[in-house]
Amino acid sequence: MEPTSSPRQLARETIRIESHLDGTNERSLADDVLDGLTRPFKELPPKHFYDARGADLFDQICDLPEYYPTRAERAILEERAAEIAELTGAVELVELGSGTAAKTRVLLDALQAAGTLERYIPVDVTESMVRDCAKTLTSEYPGLRVHGVIGDFERHLDRIPPAAGPRIVAFLGGTIGNFPPGSRRRVLRQIAGLLGPGDHLLMGTDLVKDPRVLEAAYDDSQGVTAAFNRNVLHVLNRELQADFDPEDFDHVALFDPHNEWIEMRLRARREHTTLVRDLDLPVHFDAGEELRTEISAKFTPERLQSDLTAAGLELVRWLTDPDELFALSLSRIHAH
Ligand code: SAH
Ligand code: TRP
16 A cells, blocks of 8 residues: 555645556456357457557557548647637546547647646556656646546546546547447446536547448558457457467458447458467357457437437537537536
């Protein structure tokens, strides 16, 4: 145990990092894999993509010509951050799935310019990301305090410190779209629990558009997304002593027009059985059998509205880019 510090010391502390992932329960990987690989239709939850290599590949995805969401979201932020800062009067920014916090700087700049910025609270499962961004941001923003939370935003939202004043909870990058509809509302309800009456949720969602544009964004010509998708197998090999050959699988990205989401799959090139040694689990794949690794839901304003309403939230602003590729929504808890 670290020695506890007095409230005064805490208030002055520039960087504070708390980890809620321990070795045995690390990201719940073993349980997720045991569930996911024994289902009749094999499936893995998306958070396991992001080890250090996965995080690096995701960074490369964000720069790909085909992957428009990052550029579109950044453009909206650049256009509207001052308005967001003024409307919210936020003294602190909590960011879920913060990653490298690349676009976050646009918001931090605006809050700093408005003179309200005091604290940034990044929350991510990837330890190195939280530590690195705490270091760089405290040096880039003198006076900023960073309270990093290494944890799972599905399980550890209760570990986020109480608000020190008006707060923005940011959930960028369309990550909410990686949850199927029921889980999406459950996550949103939990996030709503972080908000008091003066607080706001700022959430990025990708919008429904031409399926060719969507599929290209998840199946780029340089094969970076394919490498990212296969990386989850490297994670299983390393962390659970599995013996997948990632080259036994093709990367597949398809738009499902009924559900209006992108599905990412890994398709076995040949019949084979792999062993997940730590779980004593042989996993059989038929030739052509698919493992679903990710969905990425695309939104209409109506879909977002109904999800927000179901979570007890009300829309304050709907912000989009000129081509309506991507949207940021600013919402708050519903006043009863
Ligand atoms: N916000 C950044 C990164 C998006 S990628 C952007 O907009 O570009 C998704 C990020 O969420 C990754 O950094 C990943 O590590 C993190 N993440 C995914 N699932 C998570 C979970 N369940 N809990 C906490 N972080 C998670
Ligand atoms: N949240 C991002 C999205 O849905 C994550 C992502 C981008 C992703 N490209 C990917 C996940 C490729 C898996 C595979 O857009």
